[in-house]
Amino acid sequence: MKTIFHKFAFIYILIFLISFILIIIGVRSVLDYYFVSNESDLITQRAQNFEKIVNSKYVNSISLDLLQEQIMLLDGYTGANIWLFTEEGAFYSTSNSTYDMQLGKYPYLADDIKSVFEGRETSREVLYEGISQDRVLRVGYPFHVGDKIYAMFINVPMPELEDTISKVSVIIFISLSISGFLAVTLIFMITRRMGHEIKVINDAAKFIAQGNFEKKIIINRKDELGELAESFNAMAAELNKQENTKRMFISSLSHDLRTPLTTIKGYTHGMLDGTIEADKQERYLKIVSTESDRLIKMINDLLDLSKMESGALILNKTDFDMNDVIVNVLDSFEQKIIDKRIKLTIDLTKEKILAHGDMASIQRVIYNLMDNATKFVNMDGEISIRTELKNDKFYVGISNSGNVLSPKELSVIWDRFTKLDKSRGLEKKSSGLGLSIVKEIVKAHHEKIEVYSNEDIGVAFIFTVATQIFK
Incomplete structure (x- = not known):
């Protein structure tokens, strides 16, 4: 496997x-040009x-023979x-070789x-076939002596230059080879380590795919691979949390379904076999009816929450009076407020602006x-309800x-079936879905809800609703 x-x-x-080949070619070309x-x-x-020296000795002119002697000095x-x-x-040539010009x-x-007689300098690499096998650097120079001009060509054999270039190239080649070897070795080690760490993540993914969500990856890196490992661990933790929530869901649902069903079954059998006397049957039938309603409500809450979480909730948004909605809801809790002797504080905004939503x-x-x-309010406790208009x-x-x-x-307060009061007293019977439903409804309206808790306020929920102005 690759x-x-x-x-x-x-x-x-x-x-x-x-890169190595291109660098060598480029360096060789640069060295050739430079040298x-x-x-x-x-x-x-x-x-x-040399021109200055000759002109300083011979101010006006010089004979060709004398110039030739001087050029011999330059040749040496x-x-x-x-x-x-x-x-x-x-x-004239300073070489003993015979040139057929x-x-x-x-x-x-x-x-x-x-070009030289026109006053321009020239420089050219040439090969004199039949005369020399080596390339020659031929430099042309307009040589002036007084008012007279000569075309001087200085021929330098290239092997000396090429030898220098070759030596420098060898040094650069060896340096690049050593650097390349170290780079390849380092890349080999880094890539091998990276491959090992990717294999660790892959093995962990297979482990989690089998339902073992407690697996964690330990990779001490600060790069993208390290972030991937952290994201993977966060995913595993979230899956583990969801798995625990699912177990708690099944446990809570089983308990909440079994309790009313046991009550209904017990009272029904009691009436059928005559254990419950006829004059008491109406009272127990009411209890059966209440427990049946609680079962239906729990099932409806589950269906509604599933619909909300899947994005299938359809909102019928209209303008409405928020204060009227709050007052109508409070009417449903009048008896509970009286029974627990709750001090109720209501502070509703006086602004005549309608809310906009479902x-x-x-x-x-x-x-x-x-x-x-x-x-969850304590006996003789306080409940406060406030509305405020701010930023539309x-x-x-x-x-x-x-x-x-x-x-x-x-x-975890928004998780389904979360019951923070573990006593599960009779006055605290609930499906554990109420706050989950609250969260999803507010989310569907693209609004926010926050929860706070401290000694001064107890527990406070604050959520936002759009207004008619900003719908």
Whole structure:
């Protein structure tokens, strides 16, 4: 199997080899240009210096024979073969070799002679076939002595330059090879480690796919792979949390279904077998009816919550009076408020602005929050309901005194079947779905809901609703 390690290693090595070849070619070209250009400038400089010396000795003119003697000195100084052309066509060479100066046999020589006599310097790499097997750097210089001009050509053998270039190239090649070896080794180690860590994540994914959500990945990296490991661990933790929630859901649902069903079954059998006397049957039938209603409500809540979470909830948004909705909901809790001797504080905004949303859904939110408040408020406690208009939003707050919730309890308060009061007294019977439904309804309206808890306020829920102005 071709692993990601092998693929990355192959790609990196291929990129390195291509880059290495291109660098060597580029460096060689740059060195050729640099050394040839530098040698050409150096030869020109020597020719200029020699020109100044000759002109300082011979102010007006010099004979050709004497000039030839002086050029021999330059030949010994530069180690090059020097040609000298006069305007009349005479030719002189410092080499002992016999040159047949048919200009057509020498590459571009006629053009260069013409350019030099016009006062321009020339520089060219040439090969004199039949005369020398080595390439030659030929530098042309307009040599002035008084008013007379000569075309001077200095021929420097290229092997010396090429030898220097080759030595520098070898040094660069060795340096690049060592650097390349270290780079490939480092890439090999990094890629191998990366491949191992990817395999760790892959094995963990297979482990989690089998339902083992407690698996965690330990990768000490600060890059994208480290972020992937952290995201993977967060996913595993969330899946584990959902698995625990599912178990608690089944456990809570089984308990909440079994309790009323047991009651209904017990009273029904009692009436059928005559254990319950006829004059008491009406009372127990009412209990059966109440438990049946509670079962139906729980099932409806489950269906509604499932619909909300799947995004299938259809909202019928209209304008409505928020204060009227709150007052109507409070009427349903009048008896509970009296029974627990609750001090109720109502502070509703006086602004005559309508709220905008699904009135039935918002009414359900307020009902569920009031139901939660009346269940968990302490005896002789306080419940406060406030509305405030701010930034084109209605802010609705419902708080109750009682036990303060810990940060851990607040973090799971919206989960389905979460019952923070574990006593499960008769006065606290519920499906555990009320706050989950509240959260989904507010979310469907694209609004926000927050919960706070401390010694001063007890437990407070605050949610927003759009207004008629900002619908």
